[in-house]
Amino acid sequence: MTDLNELSLAEARDGLKAKTFSAREIAQAHIAALEKARVLNAYLLETPDRALTMADASDAKIAKGDAGPLEGLPLGIKDLFCTEGVVTTAGSRILETFEPHYESAVSANLWRDGAVMLGKLNLDEFAMGSSNETSAYGDVISPWRRQENGVLSDAKIVPGGSSGGSAAAVAAHLCLGATATDTGGSIRQPAAFTGTVGIKPTYGRVSRWGTVAFASSLDQAGPIARTVRDCAILLGSMAGPDARDTTCVDLPVPDFEDAVSRGVKGLTIGIPKEYRVEGMPAEIQKLWDDGAAWLKDAGATIREISLPHTKLALPAYYIVAPAEASSNLARYDGVRYGLRVPGKDIAAMYENTRAAGFGREVKRRIMIGTYVLSAGYYDAYYVRAQKIRTLIKRDFEEAYAAGVDAILTPATPSAAFGIGEKASADPVEMYLNDVFTVTVNMAGLPGIAVPAGLDGQGLPLGLQLIGRPFDEETLFATAEVIERAAGRTVLPKAWW
Amino acid sequence: MSVDEKTVRRIAHLARIAVAEDEVAPLQGELNAILAFVEQLGAVDVTGVEAMTSVTPMAMKKRKDVVTDGGRAVDVVANAPETEDHYFLVPKVVE
Numbered sequence: 044m045t046d047l048n049e050l051s052l053a054e055a056r057d058g059l060k061a062k063t064f065s066a067r068e069i070a071q072a073h074i075a076a077l078e079k080a081r082v083l084n085a086y087l088l089e090t091p092d093r094a095l096t097m098a099d100a101s102d103a104k105i106a107k108g109d110a111g112p113l114e115g116l117p118l119g120i121k122d123l124f125c126t127e128g129v130v131t132t133a134g135s136r137i138l139e140t141f142e143p144h145y146e147s148a149v150s151a152n153l154w155r156d157g158a159v160m161l162g163k164l165n166l167d168e169f170a171m172g173s174s175n176e177t178s179a180y181g182d183v184i185s186p187w188r189r190q191e192n193g194v195l196s197d198a199k200i201v202p203g204g205s206s207g208g209s210a211a212a213v214a215a216h217l218c219l220g221a222t223a224t225d226t227g228g229s230i231r232q233p234a235a236f237t238g239t240v241g242i243k244p245t246y247g248r249v250s251r252w253g254t255v256a257f258a259s260s261l262d263q264a265g266p267i268a269r270t271v272r273d274c275a276i277l278l279g280s281m282a283g284p285d286a287r288d289t290t291c292v293d294l295p296v297p298d299f300e301d302a303v304s305r306g307v308k309g310l311t312i313g314i315p316k317e318y319r320v321e322g323m324p325a326e327i328q329k330l331w332d333d334g335a336a337w338l339k340d341a342g343a344t345i346r347e348i349s350l351p352h353t354k355l356a357l358p359a360y361y362i363v364a365p366a367e368a369s370s371n372l373a374r375y376d377g378v379r380y381g382l383r384v385p386g387k388d389i390a391a392m393y394e395n396t397r398a399a400g401f402g403r404e405v406k407r408r409i410m411i412g413t414y415v416l417s418a419g420y421y422d423a424y425y426v427r428a429q430k431i432r433t434l435i436k437r438d439f440e441e442a443y444a445a446g447v448d449a450i451l452t453p454a455t456p457s458a459a460f461g462i463g464e465k466a467s468a469d470p471v472e473m474y475l476n477d478v479f480t481v482t483v484n485m486a487g488l489p490g491i492a493v494p495a496g497l498d499g500q501g502l503p504l505g506l507q508l509i510g511r512p513f514d515e516e517t518l519f520a521t522a523e524v525i526e527r528a529a530g531r532t533v534l535p536k537a538w539w
Numbered sequence: 540m541s542v543d544e545k546t547v548r549r550i551a552h553l554a555r556i557a558v559a560e561d562e563v564a565p566l567q568g569e570l571n572a573i574l575a576f577v578e579q580l581g582a583v584d585v586t587g588v589e590a591m592t593s594v595t596p597m598a599m600k601k602r603k604d605v606v607t608d609g610g611r612a613v614d615v616v617a618n619a620p621e622t623e624d625h626y627f628l629v630p631k632v633v634e
Contacts, residue, residue, distance in 0.1 A: 144614040247595045260594055289600045290593075358577040369554060376555070378627050383620035389630045390555070398557035406556055410566065411573050413554040414542070423540075427580055429590035434583075436591065470569055471576045487594030512595065 047072035052116055052219040052273035059105060059115045066105065066115025066159065070098035073117045073161055077217045082539045083184045085202075085212040087122050088130060089162040097159040104157065113280055114157030119218035121209050122163040123170055124150045124264070125253040129160075133255040134168040134178040134205075137400030138381045147253030148285045149222055149264050156280040161218050165208030168402045169372065170229055170257045173476040174465065175207025177404040182462055183207040185237060186215035186535045189461075190501035195538070199462045200502070203233030203455075203476075209267045210237040214534050220268035220277050224254060226261045227360055228455075228480030231492035234267050235454035235505025238494045238532035240274045240522065241267040243480075245513045246487035247292040249278075250285035258367035259290075261360075261484040270531070271493060271523045275299035278515065294513060302516035303523050308342035310517065313447035317353035318479060320456065326498050327453045334451055334495055334506045337528035338521065348447060350438040355431050356482040361474060362415050362428035363485070368405075369412025375400060407470060436486040443511050449521050452479050454492040454505035479507060489515045493522040494532040503532055540578070541571045 047069040050058065058064055074091045094117060101115035125131045125143035132138045146154070154160070167177040175183040185202040188195045202211040206223035210233035213221050223230040225243035234241030242265045249264045256262060266277035279299045285291045314335055319328070335345045377383035377396030384395035401409070415424035442450065456478055465473050483490035489512070492505040506525055510518045542550070547567045551558040558566065612625040621628035 141618050144611075144617055245595070247597065286600065286602065290595070290597070292595065292597060293600070355580060355583060358580050361573055361577055362580070373555075377620060378629055379616075380618040381620070386630070389632050391557075392630055393555040394552075394557035397555055398559075401556065406554075407566065407569055407573075409554050409556065410547075410550045411570060414546075414550050414570070414574075417550070417553060423581075424577070426590050427583075427585060428577075429592070430585040430588040431580055431583060432591040432594075433588050434585075436594070469572045471572055474576075485594075 048076045048216045050219070051270050052268055052276060053270065055116055055219055056276070060110065062105070066098040066101035067095060069115065070094045070117050070159055073218060077161065079537070080215055080217055080539050083186060083211055083215060084181050085165055085183050085208045085215065085217055086119065086162045087132060087165050087180050087208070090129060090160055094159050094161050101157055101159060111155065111157030112276070113153060115159060116157070116219050117159045117161045118153060119161050119164045119209060119212045119221040120150055121166055121206055121222050121224060123166055123224055123255045124222055125255070126150055126160070126163065129163065131163065131255070132180070134166045134180060135400065135402070135405070136179045136382060137375045141381050145253060148250035148287065149254065149281050152280050152283060158280070164212055164221055167205035167207065168405050169255065169368070170205035170224055170226055171368070171404050171408055172204040173228070173232055173473050174201040175204040176201065176462065177402055179402055183211045184462070185211055185459060186539070187237060187459065187502055188535065188538070200459045201236065201462055203236035203459060205229040206233045206267060210234055210239055210241070213237070213239045213267050213269055215537070216534070220266055220273050222264060222281065223267045224262060224264045225484065226257050226364060227484050228477035230265050230267060231454050231480045231490055231507055232476055234492040236459035236503065238503030238534060239267050239269055240271050240491065240493050241265065242274050242278060242491040242515065242518065243483065243489060244278060244282060244515055245489045247290050248282045248513065248515070250283070250288040250291040252285055252287040256371040258364040259371060260367060261364060271519055271526050272300060272303045275303050275519045297516055299515060299519055302519045305516070305520035306341060307338055307521050307524050310343045310448040310521065311446050312338050312343045312345050312521070313348035313442050313450040314345060315348050315350040315353065315450055315452060317350050318452045320478065324457060327456065327504065330496050330504050330506065331451070331453050334525055337525055338451065341524045346447065348442045348450070350442065350482070352431065352434045352438050353482055356435050356485050357474060357478050359428040359431040359435070360481045360485060361411070362424050363432065365408040365412035366416050366425050367412070369409045369416065372405070372409055432485050435482060439486050439488060448511070449517050450509040452507045452509065454479060454507040458498040458500070458502035458504055483509050488512060489518055491518045491522045493525050495525055495529045540574055542567060542574065
């Protein structure tokens with residue numbers, strides 16, 4: 044029999060319902076797996092006692108016939124979601140001891156539906172990074188390794204970021220699914236790097252209440268899991284109206300799982316020519332062509348489209364996101380939470396606390412944000428970037444108005460790279476990882492990354508589908524066709 | 540546009556981040572790399588384009604102007620580094 048932690052979330056749900064195994068058994072299988080996988084550094088904190096207590100409660104509910112939609116399913120929680128009584132660090136020294144007295148809306152929804160918490164997952168500091176190398180608590184190691192001449196290399200590979208712990212834990216079978224967040228690609232890029240599925244829903248679909256803020260007009264939470272169906276199940280529980288987040292929409296949550304097997308017959312899929320960037324590796328181009336062919340075979344119409352402002356999205360993002368971050372992170376001042384480093388007066392206390400508490404990437408972004416918002420630069424940088432954001436969104440609106448149902452692109456410009464390989468003095472080199480994903484955040488649209496094949500070194504590659512606002516259903520239906528045509532990714536066998 | 544060392548120090552102070560002398564030059568290089576990258580936005584014609592204020596067209600949610608929460612002083616100060624009688628303690632500000 045398959046180890047319980049290797050089941051898909053849907054299989055585990057059905058097994059629990061049929062009483063083939065208990066919630067305690069599947070929790071224990073995961074607890075044992077994560078104890079053995081500490082070298083991956085995916086979990087910042089394991090909560091085995093809480094997991095078993097929750098699992099026992101689930102078993103009691105299952106016995107009574109009172110099970111919720113996620114009853115007894117063990118999940119990992121990105122350490123950006125506040126969890127009551129459980130330290131929440133955001134991957135930063137400045138929150139090393141922060142123990143929230145409240146529960147984030149997303150995690151509360153999961154517990155309401157019966158899910159079991161295994162622990163808190165590593166991430167780039169304040170979700171700022173594309174490789175999980177900016178965490179104050181060490182890099183996450185991907186379970187994937189390169190193949191060189193048929194031999195697995197020992198070189199450590201990044202899982203992507205910022206949801207690197209979530210993606211690595213899902214790919215290494217250290218949870219059935221995980222929560223994640225996406226400000227410029229932080230769900231979809233790590234999902235693509237680890238052969239997992241990740242969806243960033245439409246801005247407003249999921250409440251941001253209780254999630255540590257990075258860039259409030261771009262941040263959106265979503266799941267990473269091993270199948271499209273598993274993501275649909277998880278998003279169904281995570282999403283929903285919340286009066287505490289004024290940007291969270293009052294729309295009913297559709298039955299996402301129901302949409303998974305809908306197929307693509309009659310849909311029009313756009314292929315944006317601007318994503319065919321210079322220097323794109325031939326295997327990424329081939330993957331993209333394969334994806335289009337699979338959708339065509341399944342009954343979709345493929346149409347080339349133009350999104351002319353695409354190349355402006357990344358530079359505009361590096362104004363808008365740091366500007367919002369500099370404002371959001373002003374709250375870490377050594378007064379209300381976390382670290383305090385004394386100084387000769389209150390200003391020196393603030394400055395010393397923030398110098399010691401923030402890592403290099405976070406400081407850099409706060410400073411860029413401070414600069415572009417400062418007197419004399421606000422119009423030239425910030426207002427101009429927000430105008431360009433309008434143009435980017437308009438590109439998508441025109442494509443959808445012309446009858447396109449979803450847009451197919453590569454998820455990332457390359458497969459995962461090695462740890463330390465992109466540590467150059469130019470931060471922009473790392474930022475280019477998000478070139479295909481960041482447009483989606485700028486326009487507030489839903490986007491899903493789905494595994495579609497392997498590169499020449501045996502590392503996974505993903506495709507991205509971008510949908511109309513609040514039409515995640517079409518993304519699940521389309522991604523499932525790609526998943527089926529590509530064949531389920533064979534995840535790495537445990538070498539750790 | 541690019542920043543000089545003096546501007547780096549000024550931004551750091553505005554951002555309330557202490558920067559050591561040997562950090563200024565590397566930060567200057569990194570910030571200038573980012574500013575060079577965003578420079579291309581200057582060439583775009585944005586005449587008549589409205590700046591985005593809300594990515595999803597929506598009316599701001601409103602609720603009755605009533606107290607919905609409160610009386611949780613213990614929770615509010617629980618994570619503060621220094622407190623006294625439910626107050627946050629800070630270094631002396633007024634002489």
